[in-house]
Amino acid sequence: MYKQASWNESVIFTLGKSGRVGHILPEVEEEIKATIGDLKTAVPENLQRTTNPNLPELSEVEVARHFIRLSEMNYGIDSGFYPLGSCTMKYNPKINENLASSPAINMIHPYQDESTVQGILKILYRLERWLAEITGTYEVCLQPAAGAHGEFVGTLLMRAYHKFKGESEKRTEVIVPDSAHGTNPASAAMAGFNVVVVPSNDDGCISLGALKAVVSERTAGLMLTNPNTLGIFEKNIDEIARIVHEAGGLLYYDGANLNPILCKTRPGDMGFDIVHINIHKTFSTPHGGGGPGAGPVGVSKELARFLPVPRIVFDGKHYHFDYDRPDSIGKIRSFYGNVTVLLKAYAYILSLGFEGLKEVAEVSVLNANYLLKKLKEIKGLTLPYDSEKPRKHECVFSAKTLKNETGVSALNVAKRLLDYGIHAPTIYFPMIVDEALMIEPTETVEKEELDHFAEVMRKICAEAYTTPEVVLKAPHNTAVPRLDEVKASHPRTMTLSWRMHKKRKGKNL
Amino acid sequence: MDKHNHPYIPNSQPEIKQEMMQEIGIDSIDELYVDVPEKYRLRKSLNLPKALSEFEIKKHVEALLSKNKTCDNMPIFLGAGCWPHYVPAVVKEIVQRSEFLTAYTPYQPEISQGMLQALFEYQSMICELTGMDVANCSMYDWASALGEAARMAVRVTGRNEVLIPRIIHPERAATLQAYAEPAEIKIQQIAYNRETGQVDLEDLNNKICDKTAAVYIENPSYFGFIETQVDEISKQAHVHGALLIVGVDPTSLGILKPPGDYGADIAIGEAQPLGNSMNFGGPLLGIFACRDDMNLIRQMPGRIIGLTTTTDNSKQGFCMTLQTREQHIRREKATSNICSNEALCAVASAVYMALLGPQGFRKLGETIMYKANYAIHLLSKIDGVKAPIFKSAHFKEFTVNFDGAKSHVEEVNRKLLKHQIHGGKNLSKEFPGLGETALYCVTEIHSKEEIERLAEALEKILAG
Numbered sequence A: 001m002y003k004q005a006s007w008n009e010s011v012i013f014t015l016g017k018s019g020r021v022g023h024i025l026p027e028v029e030e031e032i033k034a035t036i037g038d039l040k041t042a043v044p045e046n047l048q049r050t051t052n053p054n055l056p057e058l059s060e061v062e063v064a065r066h067f068i069r070l071s072e073m074n075y076g077i078d079s080g081f082y083p084l085g086s087c088t089m090k091y092n093p094k095i096n097e098n099l100a101s102s103p104a105i106n107m108i109h110p111y112q113d114e115s116t117v118q119g120i121l122k123i124l125y126r127l128e129r130w131l132a133e134i135t136g137t138y139e140v141c142l143q144p145a146a147g148a149h150g151e152f153v154g155t156l157l158m159r160a161y162h163k164f165k166g167e168s169e170k171r172t173e174v175i176v177p178d179s180a181h182g183t184n185p186a187s188a189a190m191a192g193f194n195v196v197v198v199p200s201n202d203d204g205c206i207s208l209g210a211l212k213a214v215v216s217e218r219t220a221g222l223m224l225t226n227p228n229t230l231g232i233f234e235k236n237i238d239e240i241a242r243i244v245h246e247a248g249g250l251l252y253y254d255g256a257n258l259n260p261i262l263c264k265t266r267p268g269d270m271g272f273d274i275v276h277i278n279i280h281k282t283f284s285t286p287h288g289g290g291g292p293g294a295g296p297v298g299v300s301k302e303l304a305r306f307l308p309v310p311r312i313v314f315d316g317k318h319y320h321f322d323y324d325r326p327d328s329i330g331k332i333r334s335f336y337g338n339v340t341v342l343l344k345a346y347a348y349i350l351s352l353g354f355e356g357l358k359e360v361a362e363v364s365v366l367n368a369n370y371l372l373k374k375l376k377e378i379k380g381l382t383l384p385y386d387s388e389k390p391r392k393h394e395c396v397f398s399a400k401t402l403k404n405e406t407g408v409s410a411l412n413v414a415k416r417l418l419d420y421g422i423h424a425p426t427i428y429f430p431m432i433v434d435e436a437l438m439i440e441p442t443e444t445v446e447k448e449e450l451d452h453f454a455e456v457m458r459k460i461c462a463e464a465y466t467t468p469e470v471v472l473k474a475p476h477n478t479a480v481p482r483l484d485e486v487k488a489s490h491p492r493t494m495t496l497s498w499r500m501h502k503k504r505k506g507k508n509l
Numbered sequence B: 001m002d003k004h005n006h007p008y009i010p011n012s013q014p015e016i017k018q019e020m021m022q023e024i025g026i027d028s029i030d031e032l033y034v035d036v037p038e039k040y041r042l043r044k045s046l047n048l049p050k051a052l053s054e055f056e057i058k059k060h061v062e063a064l065l066s067k068n069k070t071c072d073n074m075p076i077f078l079g080a081g082c083w084p085h086y087v088p089a090v091v092k093e094i095v096q097r098s099e100f101l102t103a104y105t106p107y108q109p110e111i112s113q114g115m116l117q118a119l120f121e122y123q124s125m126i127c128e129l130t131g132m133d134v135a136n137c138s139m140y141d142w143a144s145a146l147g148e149a150a151r152m153a154v155r156v157t158g159r160n161e162v163l164i165p166r167i168i169h170p171e172r173a174a175t176l177q178a179y180a181e182p183a184e185i186k187i188q189q190i191a192y193n194r195e196t197g198q199v200d201l202e203d204l205n206n207k208i209c210d211k212t213a214a215v216y217i218e219n220p221s222y223f224g225f226i227e228t229q230v231d232e233i234s235k236q237a238h239v240h241g242a243l244l245i246v247g248v249d250p251t252s253l254g255i256l257k258p259p260g261d262y263g264a265d266i267a268i269g270e271a272q273p274l275g276n277s278m279n280f281g282g283p284l285l286g287i288f289a290c291r292d293d294m295n296l297i298r299q300m301p302g303r304i305i306g307l308t309t310t311t312d313n314s315k316q317g318f319c320m321t322l323q324t325r326e327q328h329i330r331r332e333k334a335t336s337n338i339c340s341n342e343a344l345c346a347v348a349s350a351v352y353m354a355l356l357g358p359q360g361f362r363k364l365g366e367t368i369m370y371k372a373n374y375a376i377h378l379l380s381k382i383d384g385v386k387a388p389i390f391k392s393a394h395f396k397e398f399t400v401n402f403d404g405a406k407s408h409v410e411e412v413n414r415k416l417l418k419h420q421i422h423g424g425k426n427l428s429k430e431f432p433g434l435g436e437t438a439l440y441c442v443t444e445i446h447s448k449e450e451i452e453r454l455a456e457a458l459e460k461i462l463a464g
Helices: A030-036 A060-072 A094-100 A118-135 A147-164 A183-190 A208-214 A237-246 A301-306 A339-375 A400-406 A410-419 A447-466 A468-472 A485-489 A498-506 B014-024 B029-033 B054-065 B089-095 B113-130 B142-157 B170-183 B201-207 B230-239 B327-333 B343-380 B409-418 B448-462
Strands: A139-141 A173-177 A194-198 A219-224 A250-253 A274-276 A297-299 A311-314 A319-322 A395-398 A436-439 B161-165 B186-190 B212-219 B243-248 B266-270 B286-290 B304-309 B316-321 B397-401 B437-441
Touching: A030 B343, A060 B089, A060 B113, A060 B343, A094 A339, A094 B054, A118 A139, A118 A297, A118 A311, A118 A319, A118 A339, A118 B054, A147 A183, A147 A219, A147 A250, A147 A274, A147 A297, A147 A301, A147 B170, A173 A183, A173 A208, A183 A194, A183 A219, A183 B170, A183 B327, A194 A208, A208 A237, A219 A237, A237 A250, A297 A301, A339 A395, A339 A436, A339 A447, A339 B014, A339 B029, A339 B054, A400 A447, A410 A436, A410 A447, A410 A468, A447 A468, A447 B014, A485 B304, A485 B316, A498 B113, B014 B029, B089 B343, B113 B286, B113 B304, B113 B316, B113 B343, B142 B161, B142 B170, B142 B212, B142 B243, B142 B266, B142 B286, B161 B170, B170 B186, B186 B201, B201 B230, B212 B230, B230 B243, B343 B397, B343 B437, B343 B448, B409 B437, B409 B448
Parallel strands: A173 A194, A173 A219, A219 A250, A250 A274, B161 B186, B161 B212, B212 B243, B243 B266
Antiparallel strands: A139 A297, A274 A297, A311 A319, A395 A436, B266 B286, B304 B316, B397 B437
16 A cells, blocks of 8 residues: 655754855855955945844755655655646656756846847747647747636737727626636636636536527637536537627637647637647646646737737748737736746657657547546446546546445545545536546556556445545545645634744744 | 657557457547547648657757857856846755656645645745745746736725836836736836936825825846835835835845835745746746735735644644635636646745755845946946946846947947857847946856956957
């Protein structure tokens, strides 16, 4: 059975000894000191820091050991299976990491003369073209730092487009399905739109009747992921696109679920006007425990004029930055994007090519449906919405029956999975499924692991019927047992920094 | 490439596929795509590169990257939002640990304690540096943090105007605009004192009113000078019921007074200099912190990690807190849409801050202060050069004007390149009122010899 390392690792502020230091800076040359004189006179008196920041004082070896121990109490893809739905947690090839840590990329400044950065510009330019080709869009901008950041850009582009057409006052609504990722409504609201929710049908797809009812001259656009978060392909995409376009709205593609359709079909061909891509999902760049990611945005020819500046252009000989885009939405962050993440995607595409990327999609779908078949046989789990229909990259099971019959919830199943050394699926999402367990295996997992996962799920559900307390009190084999998340968020006990901890301790809270 | 048996796709082996298809009850994988309308099925090949082996990829990418000239090959005096600093080897080692690198957002805290504790420590150390109580575990960069800070101030105060200094990074200002415009936030610039560059207090006084949600200042400023009227600005903002947002370069905080000490309600900034390489401008790491005040905390954007205990109260532990502010729960009513952030960069910064400690930060600040001022000293002695333009104390960055030498920055920089030196950032288009001016940056990585080499090269160039 799995056992995660469990160090009793104190918060770093309690480690070390006064006077220790973990890194030494180059000594300032005496002549410089003599020329400049006392720094007390160089720094304005009222802006001088009088007390040193209360940081820990540790030697390098203590720092190294502290963080290495912490890393041992963390689970990554290299630790094991990570079927976290809609997050596409695939294996991260090592060569990509290797290339991205080259000084030739780490040590270049974004404002260097263009002649001195032709290598990286060529990589970024080519990546833009490849991503445009894969998504079926006209032009791609690499700047957004994450998927949700790409969505923000996408909705700003919608805004700019309607403004350009003189309809910004009128077009105030963005439609999202009830199965949408939370970022969709949040991004639309950030861009100043009212969010209108359209419900799903019994087959898990958007209800066309409901869509027709909410579409109007107020519609700025529809945000959709296809396949959707249930893992189901919106088969009526043709009709959906027609309804939205005829109303004068734009169709936005949430690329979080792009993996299963790579080189099989393209959002641009389906009528999407704006597409974001989660580089850290589909293109296998490590997610870093929460980022950095990258969320490039591709658009149709009509919308290209609004993309953030600068654009990378090629004059046949050299690569340049073009800032001269008068209709651009401007900037959404500094510089050009999360370049090292983008470089990893470049290497990833090169390692697969067209045929390989298609294979990625097909095997990810094969794996998902194989797993689905096995999980369907487990007592306590049900597959809501058309259970005969194939899923794409992921499948969403409901543990409602299990909960009703045993008291064991989706959360408890998730926690128990951790005991077996498997990361939990996404739970309680999409919100339209009770006790949801959203499972996405990806193409990088082998059949033996899928069989093992299904077997573990069967065991856990059996435990729920025989020894439910084992599951209810899980996890037992992780660094710590179950955490009190309510206490963590309660205003009276909330401790968001070491400084707050000391303050509360002083007051005996 | 052999389509089958790809190293990243274990089940690409035909026999395995066959076995799995049989289990599902299909004859071909295409049956799993039946719901994709025929007219949208891609029946042609795409214009993508041919698949290469790992060795070929390595050769190819390295050959391309070798066309870049790095600051290892030639000294670089560029800053302006992305700065050359040394990244200690142990920082790189830790963020390459695959348990950190290949993890996802710590949705399951019991199996993600390492990342959660590291992020809590990052938040805590940022608080100590900035003198604030609460920090989130990262924004995309300084510019997006500013956009989010303005929106937060508007939510907290119910007002809709934000005042910013005239002297601010244009990319930061443009980003702020993109974040502010959809929320109908009005951004107004405050004039600066022509002699010192400092905020013009009279202009601030004229513009601040009961509609002002926040006053934003930067320390050090975009042009590298230290804003000294912080107490007056803070007082003005608070008298009018506005929040004070302060943007900082954290490398200055070993020697400069932290924003918490002069009443900042929100502190933001760029933590790329703390253990993250330049990487051609990204990934960066946006700092976002505020005071311990529930009205502020509830409106914070981004993810926050909190200290808690296990439910059986046997152990201390960490988990994500206040998730009811976040998009995955609150959807369109969320404080922000941020989901993926810059967590790994935050871990790098946590390691960096722990390595330097209080002494190291003081030393870092002093070293930069000495070296930048040494560069100012040498450059200001050159005929026709004015460095800096403003009569204020400078940290790390400073303006260099070539009007007296009747030279253009572009031309000077082109000639510097021939001397194997990257000159400062050209400001003449962004701030035409300043004439032919560049923004130079000197940090702890610049040796005395390199600074002198720059001065000598400039002297030669300007002498014709």
